[in-house]
Amino acid sequence: MLAQGCSIREFRQEDLAKVCEIESKAFPYPYPCYIFIIYYHLFPELFLVVECDKEVVGYSLGIIEHNTRGHLISIAVDERFRRRGLGEALLREFENRLKTRGVPEAVLEVSVNNVAAISLYKKLGYKIVSVLREYYPDGEDAYLMLKELL
Numbered sequence: 001m002l003a004q005g006c007s008i009r010e011f012r013q014e015d016l017a018k019v020c021e022i023e024s025k026a027f028p029y030p031y032p033c034y035i036f037i038i039y040y041h042l043f044p045e046l047f048l049v050v051e052c053d054k055e056v057v058g059y060s061l062g063i064i065e066h067n068t069r070g071h072l073i074s075i076a077v078d079e080r081f082r083r084r085g086l087g088e089a090l091l092r093e094f095e096n097r098l099k100t101r102g103v104p105e106a107v108l109e110v111s112v113n114n115v116a117a118i119s120l121y122k123k124l125g126y127k128i129v130s131v132l133r134e135y136y137p138d139g140e141d142a143y144l145m146l147k148e149l150l
């Protein structure tokens with residue numbers, strides 16, 4: 001159950017500035033804003049936002065590769081709204097949308113130092129499948145994590 005006053009819906013173009021703001025505060029190397037529009041046009045149904053009292057406070061964004069694999073590209077929740085189950089709800093909704101399309105697995109990359117995100121992914125059943133050396137611009141390693149959905 002989502003926190004009171006909060007709901008998940010698909011991204012709309014007027015959400016772009018807010019999504020970019022959340023992204024740039026959440027990551028040391030944020031995606032440029034135009035990337036979100038490209039992904040939106042590719043898989044609009046996999047670009048989700050969470051709104052609380054009509055304010056966009058988080059988002060998740062994903063794609064389907066080769067019709068067989070969901071790939072979470074980015075997920076972030078505004079710092080003021082963390083630890084209320086919103087990130088988990090976004091990820092579960094992303095997975096549900098993949099399952100509805102018969103996509104059997106989901107993958108993602110996460111910094112080996114991102115304790116909060118790794119905990120979220122493990123809670124939902126993602127397993128580390130490999131270490132991607134120097135995946136990030138600052139040389140930090142990433143885990144590739146995978147979950148069987150079907």
Ligand SMILES: CC(C)(COP(=O)(O)OP(=O)(O)OC[C@H]1O[C@@H](n2cnc3c(N)ncnc32)[C@H](O)[C@@H]1OP(=O)(O)O)[C@@H](O)C(=O)NCCC(=O)NCCS
Nearest residue numbers: 026075076077082083084085086087088110116117119120
């Ligand atoms: C990762 C992130 C999206 C989680 O969002 P959130 O809404 O705060 O997470 P939730 O409240 O849904 O938490 C779900 C679970 O994740 C784990 N978790 C979340 N934040 C955590 C933290 N700070 N420390 C440890 N575990 C944490 C817990 O297992 C939690 O379950 P619990 O509440 O039953 O303990 C958020 O911390 C964020 O935006 N971080 C910055 C961006 C980022 O790193 N994104 C991931 C990139 S790979």
